[in-house]
Every structure is written in C-alpha cells, then in structure tokens.
Amino acid sequence: MAQEKCQLLIDGELVNAESGKTFQCINPANGDVLALIAEGDAPDIDKAVNAARRAFEQHWRDMDVGERGQLLRKVADLLRERLDDLALLETLDNGKPLADSKAGDIPGAAAYFDFYAGAVDKIHGDTVPFPGFFNYTVREPLGVVGAIVPWNYPLALAAIKCAPALACGNTVVLKPAEQTPLTALELGKICLDAGLPPGVLNVVTGFGPTAGAALARHTGVAKVTFTGSSEVGHKILEMSAANLKRTVLELGGKTANIVFADANWDAALNSAVRTIFLNQGQICTAGSRLLIEESIKDEFVGQLVAKAERLKVGDPLKPDTKMGAIVSKEQLDRIKMYIELGKEAGATLLTGGREPEAPELAGGYFMLPTVFDDVDNSMRIAQEEIFGPVLSVITFEDEDDAIAKANDVKYGLASALWTKDITKAHRVSRQLESGIVWVNVTNVVGPQSPYCGYKASGLGHESGMDAIETFTRLKSVWVNLSDEPHPWADM
Ligand code: ADP
Numbered sequence: 001m002a003q004e005k006c007q008l009l010i011d012g013e014l015v016n017a018e019s020g021k022t023f024q025c026i027n028p029a030n031g032d033v034l035a036l037i038a039e040g041d042a043p044d045i046d047k048a049v050n051a052a053r054r055a056f057e058q059h060w061r062d063m064d065v066g067e068r069g070q071l072l073r074k075v076a077d078l079l080r081e082r083l084d085d086l087a088l089l090e091t092l093d094n095g096k097p098l099a100d101s102k103a104g105d106i107p108g109a110a111a112y113f114d115f116y117a118g119a120v121d122k123i124h125g126d127t128v129p130f131p132g133f134f135n136y137t138v139r140e141p142l143g144v145v146g147a148i149v150p151w152n153y154p155l156a157l158a159a160i161k162c163a164p165a166l167a168c169g170n171t172v173v174l175k176p177a178e179q180t181p182l183t184a185l186e187l188g189k190i191c192l193d194a195g196l197p198p199g200v201l202n203v204v205t206g207f208g209p210t211a212g213a214a215l216a217r218h219t220g221v222a223k224v225t226f227t228g229s230s231e232v233g234h235k236i237l238e239m240s241a242a243n244l245k246r247t248v249l250e251l252g253g254k255t256a257n258i259v260f261a262d263a264n265w266d267a268a269l270n271s272a273v274r275t276i277f278l279n280q281g282q283i284c285t286a287g288s289r290l291l292i293e294e295s296i297k298d299e300f301v302g303q304l305v306a307k308a309e310r311l312k313v314g315d316p317l318k319p320d321t322k323m324g325a326i327v328s329k330e331q332l333d334r335i336k337m338y339i340e341l342g343k344e345a346g347a348t349l350l351t352g353g354r355e356p357e358a359p360e361l362a363g364g365y366f367m368l369p370t371v372f373d374d375v376d377n378s379m380r381i382a383q384e385e386i387f388g389p390v391l392s393v394i395t396f397e398d399e400d401d402a403i404a405k406a407n408d409v410k411y412g413l414a415s416a417l418w419t420k421d422i423t424k425a426h427r428v429s430r431q432l433e434s435g436i437v438w439v440n441v442t443n444v445v446g447p448q449s450p451y452c453g454y455k456a457s458g459l460g461h462e463s464g465m466d467a468i469e470t471f472t473r474l475k476s477v478w479v480n481l482s483d484e485p486h487p488w489a490d491m
Contacts, residue, residue, distance in 0.1 A: 012198020
C-alpha cells in the first residue's frame with residue numbers, strides 16, 4: 001500500500017484537507033512510508049462539526065432506538081468480518097505484534113460496539129417523588145462529541161469512545177493520533193457500510209496542536225472525550241472551558257503491581273512479565289512498578305529476568321514475535337532517555353536497556369525488555385510514565401509499606417495485587433488510590449466495566465453503563481397534578 005493517499009471522512013465523503021497538505025504515515029517496524037495522510041486543521045474540523053450537527057438534528061438524535069442499535073450491531077459484525085485486514089493495518093501502523101492485533105485490538109473494538117448496541121434501549125431517566133407533582137427525568141443526547149485518541153490502541157480506543165457516544169444519540173468527530181490514523185479511517189468507512197447516515201461519524205486526521213486543538217476549542221462541540229498524556233489533557237480542559245464542554249480525560253498511569261510473598265507464584269510471575277511488556281509497555285495501565293515483598297525478591301526477580309530475556313523481540317508480522325516495534329522514533333528516544341535517567345539515579349540495570357542487534361530490525365524502532373532493580377520509589381523512573389518496556393523493581397516490607405509506596409505517585413489509574421489471603425486482598429484494595437484494582441490478575445478490561453482514573457490519571461470515567469451518564473444530559477420535567485393554582489404561581 002506504499003504511498004496510498006488517505007483523505008478525511010466528512011459528511012460521508014472522502015475529501016482532501018482544505019489546505020491540500022498531507023503528512024507521512026510510517027511503519028515503525030522498518031521506517032517505510034505506508035501512506036500519505038490528509039493533514040486536517042481548523043477549517044476541516046469546522047466542516048466536520050457542522051456535518052455532525054446536521055446529522056444529529058436530521059437523522060441520529062430522533063432515530064428509533066431499535067434501529068440505532070441494529071446499525072451499531074452491524075458495525076460490530078463488519079469489524080469482525082474484516083478482522084484480518086484491520087489487524088494487519090493496525091500492526092503496520094503501530095508496530096504491535098499481529099497476533100495481538102488479531103486477538104485483542106480488533107475483537108475488542110467490536111465488543112464495544114456490541115455492548116453499546118445492546119444498551120441503546122436501556123438509556124432512560126427516573127421518576128422523583130415530590131408531593132403534588134409528577135417529576136421525571138429524561139436522558140438526552142448532548143449533540144456533537146469530539147473524540148481525540150492516542151496511538152497505543154488506535155481502533156480499540158476509538159471504539160471505546162465512539163460506540164457509547166453514538167448509542168446515546170450523539171454524532172462524532174474523531175481525531176486519531178497522527179502516528180496511527182489508518183484504522184480510524186476504516187472505522188468511519190465501516191460505519192457508512194453498516195448504514196449509519198453520512199455525518200454521524202466523521203474522521204479528521206491531523207496533528208494534535210492544530211486539528212486536535214481546533215476540535216477541543218470548537219464551540220459547536222458539546223463534549224470532548226480524550227485519552228492521552230496528562231500534559232495534553234490539561235490543555236484540553238482549558239480549551240473546553242470556552243463553551244463549558246463536558247470533558248472526560250483518560251490520562252497516564254504508573255501502576256503498582258504488588259506481589260505478596262503468599263501469591264500464586266507462577267500466575268504472578270507470568271503477569272508481572274505480561275503487564276509491562278505487552279504492547280511494548282505502551283499501555284496506560286502497564287504494571288511499570290513491580291512492588292515485591294522483600295523475602296521473595298531475589299528468587300522472583302531472577303525468574304522474571306530469565307523470562308523477559310526469552311521474549312522474542314522482532315518483526316511484528318512473525319507469529320512467534322512477542323514484542324514488536326515502538327510506535328515512533330520520538331517514543332523510542334523518550335524511552336532511552338528514561339533508561340539513562342534510571343542508570344544515573346543509581347538503579348541497577350538487570351537486563352535490556354538497549355535496542356536489539358539483529359540487522360533486519362535496524363530500520364525500525366525496537367527496545368529490548370528492560371528491568372531495573374534497586375529502584376527507590378522517589379526516582380523519576382518510578383514516578384513518571386515512561387510508556388515503554390521498562391520495569392522498575394521496588395521492594396516493600398509489609399502491607400502498610402506496600403500501600404504507602406503504591407499510592408506515592410501522582411497517578412491513580414490502576415493497581416494490581418497478588419495474594420491468596422482474601423481478607424488482605426479486600427483490605428488492600430480499599431486503600432489503593434486508583435480507579436481500577438486487579439486482584440490476582442492484571443490488565444483485564446471490557447465494555448461492561450467502568451474505566452476511571454483517580455488523581456492525575458483522569459477526569460470522569462468511560463466504559464460500562466456508567467459511561468451513559470457522561471454522554472447524555474439530564475432534563476427534569478415537572479408536571480403539576482392539581483387543577484388548582486399552585487401557591488408558587490400566586491403573586
Ligand atoms: P502521547 O504522548 O501518547 O502521544 P498525546 O497526549 O500527545 O499522547 O496525544 C494523544 C492525542 O492527543 C493525539 O490524538 C494527539 O494528536 C492529540 N493532541 C496532542 N496535542 C494536542 C493538543 N494540543 N490539543 C488537542 N489534541 C492534542
């Protein structure tokens with residue numbers, strides 16, 4: 001597909017950017033140019049928002065909910081029918097192993113459309129007891145939703161935002177990350193193929209500070225839902241203020257994966273490896289801090305390093321590859337910077353910390369699984385989100401010490417803990433300052449369950465039926481049950 005041109009999808013039509021500009025989409029596994037992408041900016045965002053508003057008023061808001069549900073179900077079906085193509089596209093664009101795109105990203109995206117297709121007729125208000133009145137609430141769609149997504153799970157994160165937004169009767173302008181625009185455009189085309197009216201889902205590719213900022217600022221947008229860095233999240237919140245947009249932010253994380261001495265050893269060991277090296281560590285909830293009880297540290301970490309060294313890093317298209325490419329040169333440079341910071345701070349590099357030497361990988365951006373021991377929780381590698389395959393090993397003495405260290409970061413997205421003691425599991429879960437706690441497992445997510453960041457990890461929540469309230473507005477209707485003039489009405 002070299003040099004294919006990808007246009008914007010606005011009002012059901014594929015169009016060039018108003019400026020005529022394009023940018024290159026790079027395969028991070030070999031540096032090849034995959035496609036030239038239309039570089040959308042403020043005028044394109046404006047066109048897309050207007051198209052979305054028309055589609056909202058003319059088609060989507062008032063569509064029979066049964067019909068809306070069927071259309072969303074069809075989107076899920078088409079995503080599954082096109083599994084092989086979409087998985088390949090995601091892998092070429094992002095660098096993740098093809099096996100992971102096939103098993104995780106694409107079925108995951110379909111699952112969100114399935115779930116919210118089933119939710120359309122379960123969105124309703126309530127009745128409120130109030131003497132003399134029939135007072136009820138109605139949940140209404142907001143209007144046009146702006147969805148800004150990052151590059152680590154491009155299609156899946158687009159689905160997490162678009163499926164509930166659409167199910168609630170909103171229309172959407174989707175701005176994918178500049179590093180990974182390809183599957184978002186396919187999602188837009190699939191929605192048209194499924195029969196969604198033109199303009200219901202628009203896709204504007206482009207850069208964050210231009211197209212992304214124009215979307216966050218646009219006063220025709222009722223809500224922005226954003227996943228990305230904390231730094232940009234703060235800017236989005238400021239830009240949203242102009243017209244009091246509802247804003248949901250899913251930001252960074254620094255997950256503590258707490259392993260107590262009484263854990264199921266094999267399960268904890270496998271997960272400690274998977275949670276930091278899956279997706280090359282580019283996951284907001286990656287278990288980037290292994291908090292390990294002192295008494296088992298040497299044996300556990302020894303086995304962990306041996307496992308990490310056996311992970312095959314290489315061509316994402318090969319079936320035995322466990323870790324593919326890092327998404328971009330910028331991201332690889334950022335990871336390398338943190339590895340240097342770890343060394344300078346006095347942490348002990350146990351393995352990795354460099355790019356693989358295989359000549360066939362020289363054109364791409366790869367990093368070996370990296371483990372630092374003797375990390376103090378105050379070091380930058382323990383406090384800041386690296387978003388790469390870099391694990392910090394931190395010991396703890398007892399339960400209180402584990403909780404204190406787990407909570408001693410600015411983030412609060414997820415935590416995991418491993419123990420066979422059920423009372424300890426519940427006790428510790430309650431005290432962890434994170435929106436997600438996994439007990440004897442890591443990184444499970446699904447459309448049924450809310451996803452919420454505490455502290456610097458976010459604002460609001462997504463997924464589950466709880467997302468419905470964030471994509472709707474509530475109206476309170478008061479009906480007087482008396483024919484007599486109400487005392488309030490007397491002057
Ligand atoms: P990452 O560090 O993971 O690349 P970013 O927060 O930079 O995450 O990017 C996530 C998404 O936010 C991308 O779609 C990007 O284009 C967009 N983005 C980046 N900067 C801005 C901005 N100033 N305004 C709006 N969107 C932005």
